[in-house]
Amino acid sequence: MTLLTVWPDSDPATVLTRTEDPEEIAGELKQLGVRFERWPVVEVSAEPSSEEVLDAYRAHVDRVISSEGYVYVDALHMTPTDTPEWTEMAAQARLKFLAEHTHDDDEDRFFARGSGVFYLHINEKVYGILCTAGDLLSVPANTTHWFDMGSRPDYVAVRFFHDDDGWVGNFTGSPIARNFPTFDELTA
Template identity: 30%
Template structure:
């Protein structure tokens, strides 16, 4: 289950209802998918063949199609990151810059952990959303954020897109606000 840490107050938000409520107030979609649908041989696998990626997409076909219909997403894929990923450090440096997109950034975590750092409203400031398997999040278009790995440095996620070429990151300049 996701855990939120508000940077300027050190408040911690836990529990599905509390996390959902907090994120809803910030305009961020949060859902939780049933991880028992994931084939057991993929539960903690972080290097995936195209066939295994297709298996994940098939296992969550109804959830993906439902979310896509509700939110206008047209295409989706799987991203798998771990220490076995070529050029992982370079990828993380690219991810770890605060940016915005002209569409939502959506991830449904199916294995491992990830963290979104999101700029909230004026009162809230930046907050961290620590995600684990089953957590689904959609950061709205134009909302400053970045995504990175947690200490275990392993994640598999379904990503959904409106534009078929995927997200284009637009740098966001207020990096000094990250501690607020």
């Protein structure tokens, strides 16, 4: 279930908008310059290689590369295991992305499996987009946001970049992310 929830940035207890309708979500986000698309889901293995995921979605990936000019694309997976090493790695990854930040580049993500929440902080509002399998979200460069993969991340995501540097975050230092419902709270 894809979900958009909008709050005033000063009042996370007040929900301004809440919808699961993909067309409403796309329309609301388009007004912010954010692209949202739904792609058919293709089954991939439990711990797929980047090549397997990119091949499974080749036509869609190639269309995005062509229309947006991306030069580097990969896929990664977070697949839970019950080891202390994985638990620690997942907690550290989650903590990094939970901090509000921007990027000098667009942040395009496609969820081939699983889910995660992107929180966009725009015009004194916070837009929480729970992306699930089949969702592509394109966050424009310099948009203030954060991402929550949950306390037990389980997803496969395709990432698109305009250069080989990959993910580079410019952190704002704001504690705002701590004020809003987490992935775990939104999906409970």
